[in-house]
Amino acid sequence: MMNLIAIFVGGGLGSLCRYGISRLAGEYFKTSFPLGTFLANLLSCLILAIATIYLSGKLSGNMALKLFIITGFCGGFSTFSTFSAETFELLKHGNYLVALLNIVISVVVGVSLIFFILKKHG
Numbered sequence: 001m002m003n004l005i006a007i008f009v010g011g012g013l014g015s016l017c018r019y020g021i022s023r024l025a026g027e028y029f030k031t032s033f034p035l036g037t038f039l040a041n042l043l044s045c046l047i048l049a050i051a052t053i054y055l056s057g058k059l060s061g062n063m064a065l066k067l068f069i070i071t072g073f074c075g076g077f078s079t080f081s082t083f084s085a086e087t088f089e090l091l092k093h094g095n096y097l098v099a100l101l102n103i104v105i106s107v108v109v110g111v112s113l114i115f116f117i118l119k120k121h122g
Contacts, residue, residue, distance in 0.1 A: 006064040010072020014044070018077050032098050034086035037079060038106055044078035045110045049117035 021043075022036030029035050051069040055062070083106060090099035 002064050003067050006068035007072040007075075010068040011076035012072075014073040014076025014078075016076075017073075018079060032090065032093075032095050034083070034090075034102060037082050037086055038102065041078045041083060041106060042110055042113060044074045045113045046117070047077070048074045049114045052118060053121045 018036075018040040021040045025036035025039060048070055051066075051074070055066045055069070083102075087099050087102050090096075090102065
């Protein structure tokens with residue numbers, strides 16, 4: 001039961017953080033590029049990589065903490081569905097280059113971030 005509560009609370013906090021970043025990015029940066037979702041997804045990749053390192057070491061036995069951070073928080077903080085919907089909207093409105101940049105940069109930077117952090121420290 002504790003594991004389910006950890007996922008539930010982590011997911012809620014991650015979702016709130018994503019919402020906050022998207023709102024702030026939208027207010028301060030007027031661009032067609034979906035910056036809020038991009039930042040949330042990349043920060044989630046960074047947090048996931050760092051958590052994986054720490055949770056495989058000293059904290060490896062703490063399953064509730066692992067589920068809270070990786071499954072809950074990072075799962076709620078990152079969003080593939082919003083990334084897909086925003087990319088679709090860019091395509092629908094003829095912003096093909098911005099849509100392509102969003103796809104390439106999000107995937108390449110996100111995967112690279114996790115890869116290089118885990119390769120160096122994992």
